[in-house]
Amino acid sequence: DAGVTQSPTHLIKTRGQQVTLRCSPKSGHDTVSWYQQALGQGPQFIFQYYEEEERQRGNFPDRFSGHQFPNYSSELNVNALLLGDSALYLCASSLDSLANYGYTFGSGTRLTVV
Amino acid sequence: QKEVEQDPGPLSVPEGAIVSLNCTYSNSAFQYFMWYRQYSRKGPELLMYTYSSGNKEDGRFTAQVDKSSKYISLFIRDSQPSDSATYLCAMSAMVSNFGNEKLTFGTGTRLTIIP
Numbered sequence: 001d002a003g004v005t006q007s008p009t010h011l012i013k014t015r016g017q018q019v020t021l022r023c024s025p026k027s028g029h030d031t032v033s034w035y036q037q038a039l040g041q042g043p044q045f046i047f048q049y050y051e052e053e054e055r056q057r058g059n060f061p062d063r064f065s066g067h068q069f070p071n072y073s074s075e076l077n078v079n080a081l082l083l084g085d086s087a088l089y090l091c092a093s094s095l096d097s098l099a100n101y102g103y104t105f106g107s108g109t110r111l112t113v114v
Numbered sequence: 115q116k117e118v119e120q121d122p123g124p125l126s127v128p129e130g131a132i133v134s135l136n137c138t139y140s141n142s143a144f145q146y147f148m149w150y151r152q153y154s155r156k157g158p159e160l161l162m163y164t165y166s167s168g169n170k171e172d173g174r175f176t177a178q179v180d181k182s183s184k185y186i187s188l189f190i191r192d193s194q195p196s197d198s199a200t201y202l203c204a205m206s207a208m209v210s211n212f213g214n215e216k217l218t219f220g221t222g223t224r225l226t227i228i229p
Contacts, residue, residue: 045216048216108157
């Protein structure tokens with residue numbers, strides 16, 4: 001049973017560029033959440049997608065946007081990259097009916113902005 | 115002030131020792147409390163899950179929640195070198211009209227078990 005799959009695993013971008021990260025949720029899960037984990041910090045909630053709509057959003061600027069597809073996979077887009085966007089981006093999937101339980105995280109995408 | 119405070123460590127203990135990890139929080143709305151383990155270059159892995167106050171035991175791991183003090187703990191008995199990792203506490207509020215509320219994490223405590 002495949003867990004959460006994220007791609008790419010590593011990425012280097014230049015300031016001002018745009019980036020797209022991808023996530024395939026665990027089989028049977030229908031909800032995808034994205035988190036940003038800066039070095040030495042805990043993950044911070046970016047947003048959550050359910051039924052192809054953004055359902056909750058954390059304290060992140062509009063440069064961060066996302067999408068969920070009918071097969072529940074998801075993309076995270078970041079525009080106008082800043083040096084401070086360098087972090088590990090984690091995707092977590094869950095089943096909507098299992099409230100607050102059973103989040104499965106992927107191994108993340110390490111984004112470096114130079 | 116952060117909603118969830120966690121001592122970042124690092125914490126080093128000899129193999130076989132009892133490890134105590136703690137978090138404090140300020141948001142009274144938190145009802146669900148979790149501990150995640152994160153190995154280097156990996157995503158967080160759920161270790162323990164507790165709803166509201168009380169204790170929960172799973173093998174060598176015990177999670178405690180004291181909502182009156184806004185304080186949660188994770189104890190690891192008979193610690194092993196394979197327990198070396200970063201331990202993250204995470205919390206979420208009561209479900210409203212959403213199925214899954216967002217998680218608020220602590221900064222993580224880096225733990226090393228010395229053989």
